[in-house]
Amino acid sequence: MRELSLNILDIAENSLKAKATVVTIDVTVDEDFVTITIDDNGCGMSAEFLAKVTDPFTTTRTTRKVGMGIPLIKMAAEQCGGSFEITSQVDVGTTLKASFGRHSIDRPPLGSVGESIMTLLPDIGETRLIFSYQAFGQTFVLDSDEIKQQLDGIPLDEPEILLFIKQMIDENITTINGGNVI
Amino acid sequence: MKSIADIKAIRDKMQAQIVVRDKEQSNEIRIVVGMATCGISAGARPVFNTLMDEVSTRQLRNVKVSRSGCLGMCRLEPIVEVFVPGQDKVTYCHVDADKAKVIIANHIVNGNICTEYLIGAEE
Ligand SMILES: Nc1ncnc2c1ncn2[C@@H]1O[C@H](COP(=O)(O)OP(=O)(O)OP(=O)(O)O)[C@@H](O)[C@H]1O
Ligand SMILES: [Mg+2]
Numbered sequence: 001m002r003e004l005s006l007n008i009l010d011i012a013e014n015s016l017k018a019k020a021t022v023v024t025i026d027v028t029v030d031e032d033f034v035t036i037t038i039d040d041n042g043c044g045m046s047a048e049f050l051a052k053v054t055d056p057f058t059t060t061r062t063t064r065k066v067g068m069g070i071p072l073i074k075m076a077a078e079q080c081g082g083s084f085e086i087t088s089q090v091d092v093g094t095t096l097k098a099s100f101g102r103h104s105i106d107r108p109p110l111g112s113v114g115e116s117i118m119t120l121l122p123d124i125g126e127t128r129l130i131f132s133y134q135a136f137g138q139t140f141v142l143d144s145d146e147i148k149q150q151l152d153g154i155p156l157d158e159p160e161i162l163l164f165i166k167q168m169i170d171e172n173i174t175t176i177n178g179g180n181v182i
Numbered sequence: 183m184k185s186i187a188d189i190k191a192i193r194d195k196m197q198a199q200i201v202v203r204d205k206e207q208s209n210e211i212r213i214v215v216g217m218a219t220c221g222i223s224a225g226a227r228p229v230f231n232t233l234m235d236e237v238s239t240r241q242l243r244n245v246k247v248s249r250s251g252c253l254g255m256c257r258l259e260p261i262v263e264v265f266v267p268g269q270d271k272v273t274y275c276h277v278d279a280d281k282a283k284v285i286i287a288n289h290i291v292n293g294n295i296c297t298e299y300l301i302g303a304e305e
Contacts, residue, residue: 001222001223006222006223006227009217009222009227010218010219010222013217013218013251017251067218067219068219068220069218069219072219072223115227115228115231116227118231118234119217119227119230119231119249122246122247122248122249123248123249142186146186147186147189150186150187150189150190150193151189151193152193154193154196154197157246157248158196159234159235159237159238159247160192160196160238161189161192161196162234163234163235163238164184164188164189164192166231167184168184168185168186168188171183171184172183172184175183
């Protein structure tokens with residue numbers, strides 16, 4: 001993927017598909033790493049299944065189609081001196097954490113997180129999506145429930161609203177980053 | 183800088199328009215972008231974004247843009263499906279931002295299917 005934000009979009013879709021009622025997406029930038037954590041309270045996975053989706057090529061093949069989303073983010077993180085962790089429990093939820101070496105030349109840029117969140121929002125239904133960005137001592141948080149409250153009945157999937165949210169996220173991230181390119 | 187408080191202003195502005203839109207619900211056009219891993223890595227997100235931009239700037243109140251999972255034709259991604267009430271589904275393949283603009287102008291606004299973007303047309 002050309003941007004880390006595309007991995008975020010891809011992985012967060014798994015959480016929505018898993019019928020989570022709360023999905024949190026966090027991006028934290030520190031001195032050495034850009035860390036993406038996506039947590040949900042969806043259907044979860046058994047240990048055996050989790051091993052299969054994480055390393056589809058090293059585990060026994062089944063007739064079931066194996067996805068590429070999780071292996072892709074894992075490979076990307078490991079390729080730029082980072083780390084990957086995923087924990088899951090059936091009926092409890094899943095937490096995925098991928099760290100990318102911030103200064104690695106192999107690390108894709110973060111890209112437009114606003115676009116990714118905007119792409120997720122039209123179909124969230126009753127799910128609560130919380131996004132946070134923490135970097136350089138500042139934090140930006142966006143909570144879909146808070147937005148819905150402000151909207152007071154106007155649907156979240158109105159293009160004008162979605163475009164506004166996209167711009168708001170990207171503006172805040174750019175401001176927090178100052179002159180730094182993440 | 184934009185903040186959540188600004189949403190109130192947009193809401194107030196939109197309240198009147200929504201009433202109009204409700205009446206048009208029955209002839210809503212749906213545009214669906216395949217957004218599984220294969221679609222995303224082939225460039226589906228900028229397509230989705232462009233469609234959203236166009237629908238907003240052209241004020242197409244009866245058009246809804248959404249995403250779907252893998253449509254089973256990874257090789258043809260990004261894929262865009264158009265559902266016009268009373269007509270057969272139209273599936274476009276290898277869509278990019280420029281093609282998305284043409285689809286909106288020709289198909290959605292003027293009702294002319296972009297045959298050059300249909301599956302098979304380019305082979
Ligand atoms: N958060 C989650 N909760 C529950 N199950 C999950 C979660 N994330 C992934 N899975 C399971 O793991 C499988 C593999 O996920 P992965 O993202 O690698 O690919 P995919 O979504 O199936 O397919 P694609 O590559 O087309 O996106 C999913 O189909 C799903 O069954
Ligand atoms: Mg996936």
